[in-house]
Amino acid sequence: MKGKIVKWNDSKGYGFISALNSELRVFVHISSFRSVSQRPKLNDQVTFEVTKDKQGRINATDVRFDGIDKLPVTVLFGTTFLVFVCASVVVLNGQWIFVPLYFSLSLFTYLMYAWDKQAAQTGGWRTSENVLHMLSLIGGWPGALLAQNQLRHKSQKQPFKSILWVTIFLNIGLFSLTFSISGHELILYLLGNMR
Template structure:
């Protein structure tokens, strides 16, 4: 069903959708929105399903905000970093094994976020947050940012978000360290094992 948000209280995260030419008024909560990079706003066009609660009130579920969505800045940051890292490795003649390492661990991290979200929804065994943070620390953080954006999983929970950003800063610092004399020596030793 299609409709338009005609009332919205952003601080409380709920409002109402007008549908069927104004003949249907449906309650919407921010948690019912899927695949959107922003919270609902007044006058947003939406598509949704209707459910009825135990008191006979209509609630919107599986809400999708229509129109062009802004590209998430966190995903843009992760992609930009990977481009920068690739360019730096090529320009400075460093071993290129770091590139597939970042991509591989990012894919694993994304999959782990997906598995954890499914486990959370079905009440099954969850992936420990420490495991997700370790993957991010070792280079999987671009996958973590993409998973947060696409899966809407662990995207609002604190202190998870704060710790994730600490792992990102530590990982980037470690990458930059590999361009120092002591970092170059270590990378050469690791490279000699593989080549």
């Protein structure tokens, strides 16, 4: 069935879809969306299935945005950077150590976001925002951007988002310095001392 979102409460994660020339109004929860690549907003055109809950109310399930679901710019940005890190080893004579470092830090940061979201929902021990920012600063920011998009955690809160972007640009700046002669020599020196 086709319809459009006519009411959406993003903080609570639910709203209503209007279908059949506004004759049908269907409840929809964020968990019913197939794609996690974008948040619903008013007037989004969607395709969905209809089911009834235990109380007999009509709910939307298997909701998809009409058209092609696009990767959000933030996830595309993080993915492009990881590809650049891999390519830099071959093309720019970069250090191979950055490839597993960025990927492992991104995975670890993603898992920390997932753990923090679960703790927020269950009232458990939370991860400090400073820890999440430090993980992003040292190279886990692609995982942070993916977690914000997929898990919808820390994706709306300010000033958290602004500080995250500061850590991202600082990390990219530091990574760029490794291509300078002095930065390259410093990395070789540090790798030599680790042996």
